[in-house]
Amino acid sequence: MLLQTLFLQGQYIPDFTPEIKQQLADRMYGHVSALAHDSMMGREAGTDGELKAMYYIASQFKNAGLQPLPDKNYWIPFNFSEGYTYKSGKISIDGKSYDQNEYFLYLNPLVNYNFSGNIFFAGHGLKDSDFNKLNPSFNKNIVIVIDINYTDTCADAANQQYMPLLESAVAKATSMNPEAVILVSSNVKKFPAIAGINLDKASPNIPVLCVGKTLSKKILKKNNSELHSECEFSKNEKTGYNVAAWIDNGKPTTLVFGAHYDHVGFGSSGSLSTDSAIHNGADDNASGTALLMELSRILYNSGTNKHNYVFVAFSAEEKGLLGSKAFLNQRIIADTSIIAMLNFDMVGRMNGTEQKLNILGTGTATEWDSLITAAYAGPVTIRKSESGTAGSDQMSFYLRNIPVLFFITGMHEDYHKPTDDAEKINRAGMADVLMIALKITEELDGLQKLNFVRGDTRGGDRNKRPGVTLGVIPDHAWEGKGMRIDAVTKDKTADKAGLLKGDIVIQIDDMTVIDIMSYMKALSAFKKGDKAKITYLRGQIENTVEVVF
Template identity: 50%
Template sequence: MKKIILGVFFILAFGCKTEQPKIASMEEEVKVLASDEFKGRETGTEEEIKAAEYIMGLMTEMGLDPKGHAGTYYQTFTFKPKTDPHQQVGFQETGDSTITGTNVIGFIDNNSSTTVVIGAHYDHLGYGGEGSLYKGEPAVHNGADDNASGVAVLLDLANKIRGTKLSKNYLFIAFSGEEMGLLGSNFFTKNPTLDLDGVSYMLNLDMVGRLREDKTLSVSGTGTSPIWPQVLNASNPGFKLVLKESGVGPSDHTSFYLQDIPVLHFFTGQHEDYHKPSDDAEKLNYEGMRLISSYLLSLVQELDDDEKLTFRKTKNESEEVPRFKVALGVIPDYMFEGKGMRIDGISEDKPAQKAGLQKGDIVVQLGDSTVVDMMSYMRALSAFEPGDTTTVQVLRNDQTLEAPITF
């Protein structure tokens, strides 16, 4: 039955072959990957393997060379899930209670001494579990934005690069195990299928499906090579770029940064459907995804004649994040550049909702602390214990409102 279903998908995706094959559109790819049929693509499940087969079929159709294990497109890794949230997952041989993840890897070999790595994770949360922000009964978390959107842009970019005369080699990786702790990218960088000394830089696409009307695009890792700000701005077709220097973050580029490889992570912002069953295919901005793909093509073309990029270490911003015991129950707008912390979503039955806060409110004060940005908001939050009561001030439609809040 599985082969029949996949056959239908491949027919829909590929259509008739021509001299330059037309692969599936990004809309079609996201619809397949984020379908209930794939049950949220949780790492190690039969449905994740079906997603891997689907991605492999698209890579094969566009003519990418296999660059996984033993002449295949697959690189598998086996691990035992952690039981302690503070322990690190370790890779191991197959055994009882182990899970196997599968990276899918395609390659464009231009016989160059340098290679560009472009990656996106394709796994998601299955029916929810530890990472879910959904409070109802178990339901399929389809992960259209997280991260079928990144995979679709990855494949679109691969097809564009395949049809463009370039000099560097290009390696395209659909990572498994990202949601469980960047496992697929971690494994690849420790067990690479090509020499990492020849990698010039790595581009990571994670949640690029919700480009807003003002075209705000977050790019992290801009401090990992001196050339990044210049080339990003020179190639920019009109995005409102939010540049962040750190090479460390909660996505797969971190694994490459830790190997002294320059990285960039592209992201269109958080939203209320993040890690919920409502992250569905029809909610994506596909025209925005096409704009991002074209932007990345311009970027790699701009850098194609350059030597291997110079690597530079950055401040690890995650080490500066204060630890806190309470939560306001909001989704921050990480793209907001104004003064304060803008709320992009409200969680049900949490302090913010009980205090009457709304999406779009800008928190400017929490207790005695003024809030000017995300870092000052987190510092203010870290001062409170469960059960504490204080006040919060927000800007709403040019009015300053104050409300009592209990953690």
């Protein structure tokens, strides 16, 4: 009855009464318990568990009175692949064939490697002049070859500048849309064939290969010769479902609220546990999805109508923000109409004694800081971070020049483990987050536009990780210098080196670590088997330990 009274007021409330807060907390906890039940099988995208969760969320939107988006059902399908499987492959030149894995490796796991074209030698591919003879935007029947022997700038492949330079060259080459890009080496001793490369900046649909010593010698002598590539492959395509509904007020501006509802299933991919068991993902992210559903119900019943309000439960976030990317690519809602996107991911573990909420993305619009200050003054402490590129679905919107906020109560040791269960949820804390989200929404209702600010995008896609890892969970709420460790995975690199939760990594070899982004960038300079010196603070004491990745 109290909730009904709240909804009939036709306006936002200044604060939740204890009775209303308890009812909302219980409702959200009920959603979390349902979504994080074993019967949902971990809600992995593309599985029956996801479908069960999808129907549950759609029914909640429908029961709340919200409508599907124009010409859509509540669930909106999209196809995705976690990577092609290549059964066989070969490259042919001058009538001779060379087999995959023995003579060359595929570096882009999401493309078809059947192509033909004439070899164009682009030198090191580091200068615009290396590509002068090519069309700047489209090069059909051209295979760009880059020599990865960067002796002029790097002593050998271990130099920390080497991979960033190579990534830049590949990005430039793929931007010209050739049939493929092939990496060869005129000095395999110092610059051997690479088995992997970060392709964040490269065009995603261009085949990229690296060849070994034998084929490098052959190709380097065959500029302008024709090259053929054949492969047998499986796309491993699956279907994911975003669940979306809206309050259509006929306005030119739209507020988008989002939360991913997928998790990692039985932990075959993405788990930080050695146990093969159902990963229920109560905090990650049944909590955010529960908040999203209750937020939609409150806004619908309040009658607020300053903007259109879109609510999306995204699929396949755990596989690289695929659901939010697909939603934007489908252009169901015009990017230009979206005033802002608010994302809720892991909002169920607020500390009961030190009530804090992390809001990331405050640097993506000039108005965010003052707006948040005006919206909420306590008792929960709000810790702000400017970056819009933290690894969740708001990043997809940020990269479309849309202001974003990312709400998260913090990381914990149950992250991506079977132990992330409903009984560990702080339901009262979730109600606090919901109240703060409502307050910020109320402030946004007084605006027709936010002034977008683009900052550092070095974070890249969530599914594009460094080639090596320490085996730790960074503390995304840490506001000091360095990368503070929030959890250490058993038997991984950091655990073996004796690093502990609370340690602050400040340097990796000669690379200074000032935040999570610089930590990730430093790791990208290493490959499996490399050694590195990790300098860290434990309390006020500086320590250094050598690790092997």
